[in-house]
Amino acid sequence: MTDPRKNTRDIYPPTGPELNAKSWVTEAPLRMMMNNLHPDVAENPHELVVYGGIGRAARTWDDFDRIVAGLKDLEEDETLIVQSGKPVAIIRTHKDAPRVLIANSNIVPHWANWDHFNELDKKGLMMYGQMTAGSWIYIGTQGIVQGTYETFAEAGRQHYGGDLTGKWILTGGLGGMGGAQPLAAVFAGASCLAVECNPDSIDFRLRTKYLDEKAETLDEALEMIDRWTKAGEAKSVGLLGNAAEVFPEIYARMQAGGMRPDIVTDQTSAHDPINGYLPIGWSMGQWKDKRETDPKAVEKAARASMKQHVAAMVDFWNADVPTLDYGNNIRQVAQDEGLENAFAFPGFVPAYIRPLFCKGIGPFRWCALSGDPEDIYKTDAKMKELFPENEHLHRWLDMAQERIAFQGLPARICWIGLGDRHRAGLAFNEMVASGELKAPVVIGRDHLDSGSVASPNRETEAMLDGSDAVSDWPLLNALINTASGATWVSLHHGGGVGMGFSQHAGVVICADGTEDAARRLERVLWNDPASGVWRHADAGYEIAKDCAREHGLRLPGILG
Amino acid sequence: MTDPRKNTRDIYPPTGPELNAKSWVTEAPLRMMMNNLHPDVAENPHELVVYGGIGRAARTWDDFDRIVAGLKDLEEDETLIVQSGKPVAIIRTHKDAPRVLIANSNIVPHWANWDHFNELDKKGLMMYGQMTAGSWIYIGTQGIVQGTYETFAEAGRQHYGGDLTGKWILTGGLGGMGGAQPLAAVFAGASCLAVECNPDSIDFRLRTKYLDEKAETLDEALEMIDRWTKAGEAKSVGLLGNAAEVFPEIYARMQAGGMRPDIVTDQTSAHDPINGYLPIGWSMGQWKDKRETDPKAVEKAARASMKQHVAAMVDFWNADVPTLDYGNNIRQVAQDEGLENAFAFPGFVPAYIRPLFCKGIGPFRWCALSGDPEDIYKTDAKMKELFPENEHLHRWLDMAQERIAFQGLPARICWIGLGDRHRAGLAFNEMVASGELKAPVVIGRDHLDSGSVASPNRETEAMLDGSDAVSDWPLLNALINTASGATWVSLHHGGGVGMGFSQHAGVVICADGTEDAARRLERVLWNDPASGVWRHADAGYEIAKDCAREHGLRLPGILG
Numbered sequence A, B: 001m002t003d004p005r006k007n008t009r010d011i012y013p014p015t016g017p018e019l020n021a022k023s024w025v026t027e028a029p030l031r032m033m034m035n036n037l038h039p040d041v042a043e044n045p046h047e048l049v050v051y052g053g054i055g056r057a058a059r060t061w062d063d064f065d066r067i068v069a070g071l072k073d074l075e076e077d078e079t080l081i082v083q084s085g086k087p088v089a090i091i092r093t094h095k096d097a098p099r100v101l102i103a104n105s106n107i108v109p110h111w112a113n114w115d116h117f118n119e120l121d122k123k124g125l126m127m128y129g130q131m132t133a134g135s136w137i138y139i140g141t142q143g144i145v146q147g148t149y150e151t152f153a154e155a156g157r158q159h160y161g162g163d164l165t166g167k168w169i170l171t172g173g174l175g176g177m178g179g180a181q182p183l184a185a186v187f188a189g190a191s192c193l194a195v196e197c198n199p200d201s202i203d204f205r206l207r208t209k210y211l212d213e214k215a216e217t218l219d220e221a222l223e224m225i226d227r228w229t230k231a232g233e234a235k236s237v238g239l240l241g242n243a244a245e246v247f248p249e250i251y252a253r254m255q256a257g258g259m260r261p262d263i264v265t266d267q268t269s270a271h272d273p274i275n276g277y278l279p280i281g282w283s284m285g286q287w288k289d290k291r292e293t294d295p296k297a298v299e300k301a302a303r304a305s306m307k308q309h310v311a312a313m314v315d316f317w318n319a320d321v322p323t324l325d326y327g328n329n330i331r332q333v334a335q336d337e338g339l340e341n342a343f344a345f346p347g348f349v350p351a352y353i354r355p356l357f358c359k360g361i362g363p364f365r366w367c368a369l370s371g372d373p374e375d376i377y378k379t380d381a382k383m384k385e386l387f388p389e390n391e392h393l394h395r396w397l398d399m400a401q402e403r404i405a406f407q408g409l410p411a412r413i414c415w416i417g418l419g420d421r422h423r424a425g426l427a428f429n430e431m432v433a434s435g436e437l438k439a440p441v442v443i444g445r446d447h448l449d450s451g452s453v454a455s456p457n458r459e460t461e462a463m464l465d466g467s468d469a470v471s472d473w474p475l476l477n478a479l480i481n482t483a484s485g486a487t488w489v490s491l492h493h494g495g496g497v498g499m500g501f502s503q504h505a506g507v508v509i510c511a512d513g514t515e516d517a518a519r520r521l522e523r524v525l526w527n528d529p530a531s532g533v534w535r536h537a538d539a540g541y542e543i544a545k546d547c548a549r550e551h552g553l554r555l556p557g558i559l560g
């Protein structure tokens, strides 16, 4: 039997101003879905895997083909329905309704665990949607760079007076998202040692300029770090190895008077103990084979290794090294494995990101459907013009232009919030209308955003009122974006922290230069971040309440 | 401190043709929310409880007032956002978008259990939405009569050649939904013995004519049953007692040559072990007190009693008495308590209802906002006219008119499916437009329907392909109804089977006689049942595939 998920086709999204579908609002999801599988974008495109363990863009290759055919044929008052990567139906809706509605990996809570998911997945009844994989707005590693940069910069402000010169960050994982860490560290002014077990991942990051150097031994890597930090240089090295072994080793050396990291974190795919985390002592080949033949054995070994990994992180934390969970649920696994103080160190959201979420600030992003980098450079300039007072944004855009290589369709990300997002959207729409841009752009965001996710070990960890696990909010977010006229909307379960641990929603809207689009952009890019502001205002955050009042939000049950 | 959930106000929805809100599409949710708390409709309106354990219409009385105020003020291009019974925001959308979007009781899976819910509920962060309580389309006990009638009638066809004359049904629970059982049994031609521990519930059913007699002792009740069945009469008796004691007692007497029930089921609120099920040996007063002072003790005792209750049901099943779980999750509790063969007898959906779901047939309902029973009688006549060949429907409408007392706003329910629902909706809309009806009607359904629920112990038990727990479907259903222009849409968790065991969606649409409404009705009342047809087609049911082909559904991933 041939595997319906394996193929050797290379997928490139169409570019240029010519339509393949019947309108730009259907061309947009078509190009973006294909872009998610672009060889420069996806981690393993031949198996439909975009990033984050087994986060896929479509359930099978047949489904991929049917989605393409469906979108090409879709009218402007029709909607394509996608269930865990399979295009189940095409229905009649209306022009202001989304063109695609997506639900991925959702399971009734009592059954919402990896075992049951894997059973469904194997039967061909599901796929893992991650966050932006199954919702077609992954834009390569850049997508995560700014978030990581914001986090490291804020950690620098909190712990090192805002100056990371001569400091270094220890982390693990150089995958789709984790690969952003060395570059973000360098942007923030720090050096970085990233432990990665897959030589291909290291080479991929070197090739795309996210990483400066590689090393085969810890001595070699630490020697580089020593040299760079002493010279006040910010550079990065990828060390081939297993983080679960290397972290304790570095801690032991530190205790013995060796080098001390200034920040410790991790982005291996710990959220997925079968496919995402190499157990100690296993070779890559062994790992790959066993995932097929004995997934339970892989899981058991991986979980045991994670416990050691987290134990080392707790050791660093107890030795006063700022340590943070970077949203891969590794503390939960370690705790389940019996490490009682696994949650000793905080997650990155409560530690550094929540004040931004309170203002609806999160990973806003857009992508040029033309395929032309010039279109993005023009929008970069427009952003500076729109927000002349936002120095932080200007600095970011300069660094991004200089250092970030586009992957697939050119795209940009920057963290802006309520009141700014719809202005950017309307401005881009005008640029499309006037012909300044060569084709429409799509505007979207990560599911990791202010109002779009419930994830008690990550985005909603330690909420002020204890509402961490309340998932009414992301469900409402998806309904609101559907009602506001987004181009496509998605509801996922699992995402970056794995089965059972989060529910989250995605949204993308196409700026095709029409007045219809302007109306929709204004509503969607206002209501979407506003939903984050009120979610945090409801939880009692004063910043969010102030922001709501300042923007005149009508919140009867919250502001009275 | 006064309890924000307790009040002595009596709520009556406005009636007549005059608006209190700014349009009928906002007046409709206003009247329906208030109708859910009408003294003749709700089980415990002073505590905002509509039915099904603690299924509420609003989180607190303040929230109730703010919802009312919000709806009165809402424009035709605005949307009210309700999170677990609290009106959090009013946003700008557009005319074809829903006027209210609701998410109730949703919790991230890993935390989705009663303990965590109760903690959130106590903190004032949540309420239990049940199915139609928090989504404002409960219409009193009639809502469940037809479903129960269809089930008993189908059981009669499968086990007794279609004739239930002289047969009797043993059941438990005469609450909001369970109270429909005696009348449904009588409609289906059988007598009924219902064990109920709350004398008020028995009296309520007697008063509203759902129940014929009451008895204080088992002897008395069985004597009536004996008399009725021998005379070929179909009548019902409510026995004051604890089902967990009475069921084993009847089984023991049967084994000793006593009377043998012909069908056994149960509708105590077993889905909620703290608030819904009286433990053996406890008085009602004791139960009420302990729920406040020591809920854990109640839960423990209730779960142990349920185990005995289910054990008796398994005994009946093993003695060849048709026995069915009626959707209250009681088998799951018994199994968790160590009763290994708790799932020996089937749930009612796979046993009797699924073939209907395959054609999108489910509990379609409508309600006259005028408050005038004549409006419903006119729609009854219209239904007969629209579907002259559907004898089953005609019989049902005749019985309903004759025997079902309206509660609150007059309403009607009947089970119809894809291809019929939108025809009824359009016809009603025309009757509103022409002035034949005194005011608009709303059209909705239970969350228990063909495409709107994932509930592995009930609606999606034993699906052909094993997709019982896949909840992409109800989430898509809510997105689709939002995109199609429903008047309000809801997404709930828990419902009739309790925390962790189901996710489900509701929809209501207002037929205000306008052409806009006609367009929306046509889309919503087509797409909503269609989503049930394709969900079952995807699972491999031939009836559903045939139905999809017959109606020309475009299902690329399913029909190819």
Ligand SMILES: NC(=O)c1ccc[n+]([C@@H]2O[C@H](COP(=O)([O-])OP(=O)(O)OC[C@H]3O[C@@H](n4cnc5c(N)ncnc54)[C@H](O)[C@@H]3O)[C@@H](O)[C@H]2O)c1
Residues within 6 Å of the ligand: A043, A051, A052, A053, A144, A147, A172, A173, A174, A175, A176, A177, A178, A179, A195, A196, A197, A198, A201, A241, A242, A243, A244, A267, A268, A269, A270, A271, A272, A276, A277, A278, A279, A326, A327, A328, A329, A348, A448, A495, A496, A497
């Ligand atoms: N904080 C955030 O904002 C955020 C965002 C997205 C994803 N995440 C989470 O971060 C994790 C990484 O995401 P990704 O997209 O990079 O995943 P990925 O699967 O693409 O990459 C994971 C990398 O870790 C490596 N790895 C696995 N086990 C290892 C080990 N024992 N030692 C060293 N390296 C090991 C793998 O070889 C791979 O390159 C995921 O759990 C994801 O959910 C966090």
Ligand SMILES: NC(=O)c1ccc[n+]([C@@H]2O[C@H](COP(=O)([O-])OP(=O)(O)OC[C@H]3O[C@@H](n4cnc5c(N)ncnc54)[C@H](O)[C@@H]3O)[C@@H](O)[C@H]2O)c1
Residues within 6 Å of the ligand: B043, B051, B052, B053, B144, B147, B172, B173, B174, B175, B176, B177, B178, B179, B195, B196, B197, B198, B201, B241, B242, B243, B244, B267, B268, B269, B270, B271, B272, B276, B277, B278, B279, B326, B327, B328, B329, B448, B495, B496, B497
């Ligand atoms: N099959 C379906 O279609 C369907 C639909 C809705 C609800 N349900 C389920 O049926 C159950 C009943 O729903 P409801 O709305 O009637 O709930 P309810 O809470 O209004 O009524 C439950 C009744 O059971 C009685 N009761 C509790 N413990 C008892 C005991 N040990 N012995 C005898 N009586 C006892 C209570 O006094 C109460 O009157 C719920 O679990 C609900 O989720 C099933």
